[in-house]
Amino acid sequence: MSVPVLEARRIVKSFGGVRALRGVSLAVHAGEVLAVIGENGAGKSTLMKILAGVQGPDTGELIIDGQVRAIRSVQEALSLGIALIHQELNLAETLDVGANIYLGREPQRMGWIDSGRINRESRVVLEQVGLAVSPETLVSELTIGQQQLVEIAKALSVKARVLIMDEPTSSLSGYEAQNLLRLIRELRSRGVAIVYISHRLGEVHGLADRVEVLRDGENAGQLSGGEISHPAMVRLMVGRELSQFYPHKVHPSGAPVLEVEGLRTRAHPRHAVNFQVRAGEVVGMAGLVGAGRTEVLEALFGITPALAGAVRVDGRALAAESPRAAMDAGLALVPEDRKHDGLVLEMGVRENISLATLHRDQRRGFLNRQQERALCEEMVGAMRIKTPNAEQPVQFLSGGNQQKVVIGKWLATRPRVLLLDEPTRGVDIGAKQEIYLLMEELASKGVAVLFVSSDLEEILGMSDRVLVLHEGRLAGELSRGELSEEAVMHLATGAGPRVSHPVPVS
Amino acid sequence: MKKILGILGLLIVVCVVTASLSDSFLSAYNVENVLRRSALFGILSIGVAFVIITGGIDLSLGSVVCLVGCGLPWLLTVHHWPLGIALPVVLTVAMGIGLAHGLLITKLRIQPFIVTLCGLLLYRGIARGFTGDQTVGFGSEFKGIRMLATGKIPFLPGFELPAPVVFLAVVAVVAAVFLNRTIFGRYLLALGRNPQAATYSGIPTERMTVLAYVISSGLAGVGGVFFVLDVNSAQPVDFGNFYELYAIAAAVLGGCSLRGGEGSVVGVLVGATLMQVLRNMITLVTTRNNVEFAIIGAVILIGVIADELARRFAARRRTARAMQSVPQAGAQV
Structure with missing residues (x-):
């Protein structure tokens, strides 16, 4: 095989005491699409930031065209032809398209910005990405999908040879996503190397030439060509022993305490969610980032009132229009971001x-x-x-x-219903177990516990039942007997129920 | 409490310096006068402190003082309204202004600075409009009610307590109890620090914020009544000019953080007194009244800088202590 355009060897990166990457390697060649997949927290985004010069690695080396290079800044990465397109777009919304494409490297004529040249050259790259807008359009007037294309145009204008895309389709409509995938194939045929991060395994299946799977900051395996299949990817993404860390016991569950019907949140107004939680039951809510889990909890608790839906607590209807109303009905919410939403830090x-x-x-x-x-x-x-x-x-x-x-x-x-959003995030092992014990104890006293977690182990270890969300809809429900990491990931990545009845992927 | 000690020290230093430079500073007449002014400004400062505690600001209160201070004698002497109606009307208008500010800030989410800046322009303009820019006053009438502001209560031999001081004491006690002993005071302090966490804890943050603005404008209205009763006449052009800045400065000197969530009534009182002693010092000691703003500005700046330095020093010491007590910090993210 030819020399890779970009290769990373044994990259290690720690934040505080946590090792996000424990010696990850990968290589991408000109004219190929390399998909990088893994669970939340597997280290994908960190690795991409290191490749693009946003952060430096603690140890490990980056090799470009066979030569070891240090990439100390985004500017340096760009000059080497490596461009990263972030999950959240980084455009200045109040500037026009041309100004964004040339932001930070404006061509000058006698000290003045040469807007004629910006417009001329912007038109060329905009045409390449198939975006039919004038360079003088304000970015804020574009759709998210169009803004994404501006980002790609920007990358092309610096003659990027390696394009790193972090979940580019996560906020796009189906049509826009199709367009983007077509563009990626076209760029590949022109010899651009593309590193593509996605949670949507279906997309990866149709697009990638090779797949690199990360797990817990390490390489978990590689798939190429015909080996790339949904089950194969899931197996590599999960696949580890469940520890005996969880104090979970199955409780005899009682009457439904929390009943939710037709709940529509602002984030995903098209999908109605239905579920219930019984007294003494611990229900886990799984899903990928952006699946709408937090939104469901916050709608129940009246933080962002739901658009529609009926909620009953102990059979009584709850109009959750404010946290106080939810509290009066017996709800409690331990929010996701404790410093921002949970605590008054100075008190x-x-x-x-x-x-x-x-x-x-x-x-x-x-x-x-x-x-x-x-x-x-x-x-x-x-x-x-x-x-x-x-x-x-x-x-x-x-x-x-x-x-x-x-x-x-x-x-x-x-509370009658305890809602917990990522209850153990950023918490040490000892406190984690104490929090689990507490959830157990409450359930045994008849409290209905509903918790959201991105930690699959925790979901499997602590739940009597798991609700899996995918892009705002309830993709499936797994009872304790049906629980496995593969089953959860399968639903969370939008593949539909695996065994029983095949459902067309929307 | 440490915070108040610093500002109290500054007040004592300024008093000692002024007393040594001017014989008349400690005369009964002057002390009574300074106390009266301090009491009047103290009422405004306590009001604005509630808004500052929520993390907001009220720039309009000088104009509310003007509106009420001109409105009351105008209703009484030009329109011959009975006092029993005119007084409740002007105070209701003042509280209505606060209600409007609060609703604009919480419901429409307009920044407090903008809302109250517009108020500052609006209410003075209205007062100048309905008075036709003419000075209004009580003349020789209404002696009874004016005793509220001009009266004195025998206190020590040779020294009488100005009536507004007694009124301020009542306001201060009520405010302090409200802030420290009721759940509403705790709500204000919590939402000033972290409105998100307060909302997530089921605190009616919007209603509490509105309440703070009603308190601020309401006390500005009360202050306006006292000011005009005290001086007997009001010129719409400059009555209450810059009073919002004196009040805000007093609150900040007294330990209210403009970031919100911090402040004590006692501190605000000391701050308000310090402002008036400073002004008095300038009048007594210098022959140039025109440098008043420069001196006041400089003293406030020094006070705030000293406070910030003290805070950093304390934080550094705390960190150092924490490092010593925990040999290895462990893997906390």
Whole structure:
């Protein structure tokens, strides 16, 4: 085989104490599409950022056209012909298309920006990507799909030989996605090397010449040509032992506590979601980033009220138009981003724990300070929160203890339904297990627990039942007996139920 | 509390310096006067402190002072409304202004700076409009009600307490209890720090924010009444000019962070007093009143810089202590 245009060897990268990449290698040749796939957190995006000079590796080398090169910045990567198109587009919306294509390297004439040349040359690359708009159109007037094409045009205008695309179709309509895939094939035929990251295995199947699978920051395997199939990819993406880490026991589940019918969220207005959670049941909600899991929880809790749908708690209808209404009905939500949504970081442990129950414990509007102190003491004990005292600002606690404060705040409301969004993200092992034990304990007391997680192991380890979302719709439901990583990933990547009844992929 | 000690120290230093430079500073007449002015500005400062605690700002209160301060004598002397109607009307208008600000800020999500800046222009313009730019006042009438602002209560031999000080004390106690002892005060402090977390905890953040603006404008209205009762006449062109800045400066000096979520009533009172002592010092000690703004600006800047430096020093010490107590930080992300 020819010399790869771009090769990465044994790349290692750590953030804080966490190793995101543990010696990953990959190579891409001119005129081929290399798909890089893996679960959330497998290290794909980190690797791409290193290839494009956004971040430097801790160790490992990058080889371009057979020569070892250091890529220290995005500028350097660009000058070597490597362009990255981010998952979130990086365009200046208030500037026009031409200005965006030439942003940071504007051609000049006597110190002035040569807009004539920008427009002339922008037209050429816009035509290459098949985008029929004038270079003087404002980016904010374009659709997401068109903006993506502007990004690609920008890459072409720097004569990129390696185009790295991070989930380019994730926010595109079906038609726009088809257009983009056609363009990628055309670029390949012109000798551009394309590194393509996607969660949509169907897309990868039809497009990629080779597939590189990452798992936990390592190479998990490679597929090429005829070996590329949906089951083969899933097998490589998961495939590890389930540890005995999870304290999960199956509980006799009772009557439905939370019933959701026809729930439509703002993020995915076209898909209605139906499900229920019974008393004493722990239900996991799986899906890829952007599948709409957080949106479902936040709609239930009244943060972003749903567009439509009926929600019942213990048989009583709930109009979840505000968090307070949801709380009154017996719901509690431990949000995904604890620093942003869960805690008032500068306030003490006591003030954070009591925040959701102040109105319940009030005495004609006055704080019930005795009750507040008692509550704090109780939760610090029950949750085993490690803090020097009750007044310690929570910003000085560890991630695990911060999360316990958030959970403690919600336990204090004595919820009937506990919603948890990524409850163990950024939490150390010890606190993780304590959080699991707590979920178990609540379920055994008859609380309905619904948790969202991107950690497949956790989903499998902790759930009585798993709901899998894919792009806003409920792609499937798996009972404990049917649970396997393959089954979950299969549904999450949009392949439909695997065994029983084949469903056409939309 | 440490925060208040710093500003209290500054107040004492300014007092000592002024007293040593001017014999008349400690005279009963002057002290009573400074206290009266401090009390009047204290009312405004406490009001705006509530808005600052939510992370907002109220630039309109000088104009609310003008609107109310001109409106009350105008209704009483030009239109001969009875006091029992005119007074509730002007105060209701003031609170209505706060309600409007709060709704624009929470429902339409317009920035507080813009909303209240427009208010600043609007209410002064309205006051100048309905008075035809003519000075309005009570003349020799309404002596009874004017005692509220001009009256004195025997306190110590040779020294009488100005009536507004007593009123301010009542406002301050109510405000302090509200802020520190009620769930609503806690809600304000929480949403000022992190509105997201407050919302996720079921706190009615929008209603609380509106309430803060109603308190601010309402107290500005009360202040306007007291100011005009005190000086007896109001010129719509400049009555209450820059008062919002004095009030905001007092609140910030007193420990309110413009980032929101921080502040104490006692601090605000000390801040308001410091502002008035400074102005008094300039009048007594210098012969040039025209440098007043420069001196006040410089002192506020120094106070805020000192506060920021102290905060950084404390943070660094805390970090150093934390590093010592935990030998290895572990893998916390």
